[in-house]
Amino acid sequence: MAGVRGSGAAAPERTGAALPARHLRGVVRHRDRGGVPVSLSSDISFPALTLLIFLPTAGALAMLLFMRGRPRAYKTTALVTSLVVFALAVYLAARFRTGTAAFQFQEQADWIAKLGISYHLGVDGISLVLILLTALLSVLAILGSWNSIKDRTLAFFISLLILETGMIGVFAAMDLFLFYVFWEVQLIPMYFIIGLWGGAxxxxxxxxxxxxxxxxxxxxxxxxxxxxxxxRKNGGSLTFDILTLQQVGxxxxxxxxxxxxxxxxxxxxxxxxxxxxxxxxxxxxxxxxxxxxxxxxxxxxxxxxxxxxxxxxxxxxxxxAILPVLILSVIAVIYGAAMSLVQPDMKRLVAYSSVSHMGFVTLGLFAFNQQGVEGSILQMVSHGILTGALFMMVGFFYDRTHTRLIADYGGMARPMPVAAAFFSLFVLGSLGLPGLSGFVGEFLILVGTFQYAKVFAALASIGIVLGAAYLLWMYQRTMFQQANEKWLTLKDLGAREIITLVPLVVMAVWIGVYPHTFLNMLHAPVDNILSQVQPYLDEQGGAVARLVGSLFGGF
Missing domain, CATH: 1.20.58 (Methane Monooxygenase Hydroxylase; Chain G, domain 1)
Structure with a gap:
């Protein structure tokens, strides 16, 4: 049977044999030179990624074993642990070498050797920016929850730290089995966070x-x-190594x-x-x-x-799969925005907006060009910052009013002018105002999609218009409508809450004004991805484009 990659006349030729997992320490497949594996040494002499992943778990164990009955101690431990993880992530970003698709800071050791499973970690630019996002939001989530969790506080902060271990592990794993383990690790603490500390x-x-x-x-x-x-059945080694399996046809x-x-x-x-x-x-x-x-x-x-x-x-x-994915993505963009427009609950409105924004991400990914893919990854980061900030703001309002219904608010800018200022910036960023992070990702996605399928770019633009409508509608009704007398004595944001929001403002402006800091980390790995896809785009992409044209009258 003809293989999808590496066999058949139409498939691109691979150079270099697949390497067994045990030979992959420090070796990374770089497709820009015909798929020949290249090595990239690291001058970091300690297991940085292992520390990054398991420091949160160590902090959780310390809280469990030594700090029972001391709420302030385990809150402080959770915060300090997450700050150390964030500092280490920033250190790795500073030592990261841009301009190469190679995975860096690799660590590898046999784990379950008889099954070909290894403890293999490494990061490229894509995974590193997501690790930075994870580390930052973990710090802010702990800080933002400092006073809002009253029941089973120890279990709550332990759950957050274990969740951080699972998320960073997913982005750093280079072994499929290890990836799956970390994927499952994050499921349990999030289940308990929702089920034990959630709403009605x-x-x-x-x-x-x-x-x-x-x-x-x-x-x-x-x-x-x-x-x-x-x-394994067809002559390869028994391995779960991601780099090895990516070379298999x-x-x-x-x-x-x-x-x-x-x-x-x-x-x-x-x-x-x-x-x-x-x-x-x-x-x-x-x-x-x-x-x-x-x-x-x-x-x-x-x-x-x-x-x-x-x-x-x-x-x-x-x-x-380009055509069905683009169709589903555009449906998500428009449907999510339309549903946001009719939500009476602020949190539910922001939740549906995530469906719309993530529709943009999948739209850009399957445009399969530099602008679309890089825009999608940047939009992933921007969405994490801005939507996380919106949820944080809704939480701060709820702590004071104990309601999330938009109709219950009104005139909140009078008693809470600082909160209104922060809220306005995050709303404007989410609707894609130039100069803030939401604009850059969406713009690149639309440019990339327009090059391949103009009709999908045009349809996705409807979601941007609807996004402006539901976000400004929410802001106007909560901040500037006739004041609700009940809220006139509310206290504005405190120092802890402002400290929680300031890093999100900095990131939103940084990405919006100078996105190259992050795009420079993405250029090489995105080039590598596109080099894998390009031979099949040359073969099949024209047929997909013709099909799109026939469906939509050549637009």
Whole structure:
């Protein structure tokens, strides 16, 4: 049977043999030179990624063993631990070498050798920017929850730290089994965060979140076993190493089914339409920190998985899937925005806006050009910052008013002018105002999509218009409508709350004014991704473009 990659006359020729996992220490496949693996040494002499991943777990264990009954001690421990993790992530970013697609700071050791499973970590520019986002939002989620969690506080902060371990592990794992372990690790603490500290319907929301995500995880596990088994059966080594498996040419049937299994698992996490229905309930019922982490990081695990596995393992199938993915993405953009427009609850409005914004991300990813893919990754970061900030603001308002219904607010700018100023900046950033982070990602995505499928770019633009409508409508009704007499004596944001929001303002302005700081980290790995896809785009992309043209009258 003809393989999707590496066999058949139409498939691109690979140079260099696939390397066994045990030979991959410090070796990274760089497709820009015909797929020949190259090495990139690191001058960091300590296991930085291991520390980055497991410091939160160590902090959680210290809290559990030594700090029972001392609420301030374990709050402080959680905050200090997350600050150290963030500082280490910034240190790695400062030592990171841009201009190469090679994975850096690699660590590898045999784990379950008989099954070809290794403890293999490494980061490229894509994973590093997401690790930075994770570390930052984890700090702010802890700080933002300082006084709002009154019950089972120790368990709450332990859950946040274990969740941080799982999220960073997902972005740093270079072994499929290790990736799956970390993917599952984050599921349990988020389930408890929603189910124990959420709103009135928290149990329903937590169970729904768990069932959706776990169903996707089962599909992913089946796909992982299938690709590893096929590689071993057909003369390859028994390995779960991601770099090795990316060099394998899978038969078309296996590739198609495995792509579908991976894609559904990641689409649930994004979430894409129509498997998005768990998200509004989870966001609405989750405590503020849960919503910040869920929107800011967990959704990005889905699009990250699409990049690493759906595109990295099965580039030909990914090209064949362009049209359905673009259609689903545009539906998500418009549907999410339209649903946001009719929500009476601020948190539910922001939740549906995430469906719309993440629709832009998948739209750009499957445009398969530099602007689209880089714009998507930048939009992932921007969405994490701005939507996380909006959830934080809603949480601060709720702590004072104990309501999230937009109709219950009005004139909040009078008693809370500082909060109104912060809120306005995050609203303007989310609707895509130039100079703030939301504009850059959406602009690049639309430019990239327009080059390939003009009609989808035009349809997605409707979502931007609707986004401005629902965000400004929410802001006007809460901040500037006739004042509700009940809120005139409310206290404005305190020092802790302002400190929590300032880093998000800095990041939103930084990305909006000078995005090259982050784009420079993305150029090489995105080039590497596109080099894998380009041969199949040359072969099939024209047919897809002609189909789009025939469906929409050549527009």
């Amino acid at each position: 319907r928290r149990v329903y929301a937590a169970v729904k979140f768990f069932l959706y995500t776990f169903a996707g995880s089962v599909l992913m596990l089946v796909a992982i076993i299938a690709v590893v088994w096929w590689n 899978f038969p078309t049937g296996l590739a198609a089914w495995s792509f579908a299994a991976f894609f559904i698992a990641f689409a649930i996490k994004v979430p894409m339409f129509p498997v998005h229905t768990w998200l509004p309930d989870a966001h609405t019922e989750a405590p503020t920190a849960g919503s910040v982490i869920l929107a800011g990081v967990l959704l990005k695990m889905g699009t990250y998985g699409m990049i690493r596995f759906c595109i990295g393992f099965f580039p030909e199938i990914a090209v064949r």
